[in-house]
Amino acid sequence: MELEASGKAAIDQIPPSYRLKQNILSPLETLAQSVSTIAPSTTPTMTIPLVFALAGNGTWLAYALALAALTLVALTIAAFARHSSSPGSLYVYIRETLPPFYANLTALALFFAYVTTASSVIGGFVAYSYVVLGSVGKEVPSVLFALLAAAVSIAVAYRDIQISTRLMLWIEGISVLLIAVIVSITLVKHGLHVDPAQLHLTHVSPTGLRLGVMLALFSFVGFESATTLGEEARNPLTTIPQAVVRSAVFSGIFFAVCAYGLVLAFQGSNPALNDTAAPLNTLAIQAGLPFIGHIIDLGVLVSMFAATLACIIAGARVLMLMAHHGLAPRAFCRTHAANDTPGLAGLATGLLAVIPTAILCFRGVSGNDIYGYMGSVAVFGFLTAYGLIAAALPVHMHRRGHLTAPWIALSILSIAAVLAAMAGTIFPIPPAPYRYFPYLYLAYLVAGLIWYNFKAGQREAQAKP
Numbered sequence: 001m002e003l004e005a006s007g008k009a010a011i012d013q014i015p016p017s018y019r020l021k022q023n024i025l026s027p028l029e030t031l032a033q034s035v036s037t038i039a040p041s042t043t044p045t046m047t048i049p050l051v052f053a054l055a056g057n058g059t060w061l062a063y064a065l066a067l068a069a070l071t072l073v074a075l076t077i078a079a080f081a082r083h084s085s086s087p088g089s090l091y092v093y094i095r096e097t098l099p100p101f102y103a104n105l106t107a108l109a110l111f112f113a114y115v116t117t118a119s120s121v122i123g124g125f126v127a128y129s130y131v132v133l134g135s136v137g138k139e140v141p142s143v144l145f146a147l148l149a150a151a152v153s154i155a156v157a158y159r160d161i162q163i164s165t166r167l168m169l170w171i172e173g174i175s176v177l178l179i180a181v182i183v184s185i186t187l188v189k190h191g192l193h194v195d196p197a198q199l200h201l202t203h204v205s206p207t208g209l210r211l212g213v214m215l216a217l218f219s220f221v222g223f224e225s226a227t228t229l230g231e232e233a234r235n236p237l238t239t240i241p242q243a244v245v246r247s248a249v250f251s252g253i254f255f256a257v258c259a260y261g262l263v264l265a266f267q268g269s270n271p272a273l274n275d276t277a278a279p280l281n282t283l284a285i286q287a288g289l290p291f292i293g294h295i296i297d298l299g300v301l302v303s304m305f306a307a308t309l310a311c312i313i314a315g316a317r318v319l320m321l322m323a324h325h326g327l328a329p330r331a332f333c334r335t336h337a338a339n340d341t342p343g344l345a346g347l348a349t350g351l352l353a354v355i356p357t358a359i360l361c362f363r364g365v366s367g368n369d370i371y372g373y374m375g376s377v378a379v380f381g382f383l384t385a386y387g388l389i390a391a392a393l394p395v396h397m398h399r400r401g402h403l404t405a406p407w408i409a410l411s412i413l414s415i416a417a418v419l420a421a422m423a424g425t426i427f428p429i430p431p432a433p434y435r436y437f438p439y440l441y442l443a444y445l446v447a448g449l450i451w452y453n454f455k456a457g458q459r460e461a462q463a464k465p
Helices: 002-012 027-038 042-081 090-095 100-139 142-159 161-189 206-217 223-229 236-265 279-286 290-324 343-362 367-399 405-424 434-463
Strands: none
Touching: 027 161, 027 223, 027 236, 027 290, 042 090, 042 100, 042 206, 042 223, 042 236, 042 279, 042 290, 042 367, 042 405, 090 100, 090 223, 090 290, 090 367, 100 142, 100 290, 100 343, 100 367, 100 434, 142 290, 142 343, 161 236, 161 279, 161 290, 206 367, 206 405, 223 236, 223 290, 236 279, 279 290, 290 343, 343 367, 367 405, 367 434
């Protein structure tokens, strides 16, 4: 009997095949998925200036606090990733642990988050296309840049997951290295001392710092996307949890250092950091290396494409699992016969991502505003999934006989961090259009759950004799 039980447990741990390529991604390629979804090279150029507008000299602290909160969540997700691997990411972890309602909620939230993050970074691609092309780009309608980013990302994701991750790894690696060089030169030029204004948080208000932390969280979202490679990663129970934790921690340290360096470099400057279209280009000129600034701008542009690609890859795999479990049309279960990729799910994810961005571009909304709008909406989806996974952790550990006080403490702290972040996106009530985003997100969740219950009712009726 013991041998039978042991054999059954071993079989239960073997994930079902979803006709994806098996065990082809190295640890670095798996890490590239999470890093590219975070798109660390975009934060110093687009997000840090926005955080600075709120937190001022406390920008570095906003990122340090965001790093602490997301590290807790990363450790929580890693605890699940050590025991289970699947293309469904956090959705499958919840499905194995909590009642179906919470699993369905997680799936809807996570898919929404990846799609809207892709929409956001397509907006960033539009914005930086004009920065890179300068006066030449002014003749090109912004909607064409949006369609270009989406079309190429869909094509690469459709073709081969290994090509996709290698491409993302090189893009982000080169961009981050060049940014690190410029920030390091800036810090050396200002001398090896602590900036008193930033150390003492001069003119930083508690409200501004809190809102800055909430915005800084958007720099991290997507760090868990390596969990969607459960079929394709080698040794997934080892490499995926490592990728989740390392991407969050290393990116967070990079963000905090960049935030400190940028605020230091722009002190007393005109225009201010939050009014500068290409801050790293300005830093490169100050460092006497203007050509590197242009390379960084190009790297950021391509990084926006890489982030779009990473979001489509992750979203397609979540959608495929949703289809397998009745949360989406069955057609999305299919994978390409030759490429072993979820081609139709990838196409749907890419189209859903580009449609809102294209509409906003057509209406004259700038790429920077699209980046901010869609990124703010995406945060709701990620925070929902992070909160549910934190709540499920004690149940997960209890079932395996490993529940101890540290795991309970990790769960409580992670839930508290997520709730604080969620509250910060709602109160105080933000200006329009941000004040309407929570209602848009809730409407999507309600519609998704109603559709699922309707289809489930149909299946039950058909099953009855």
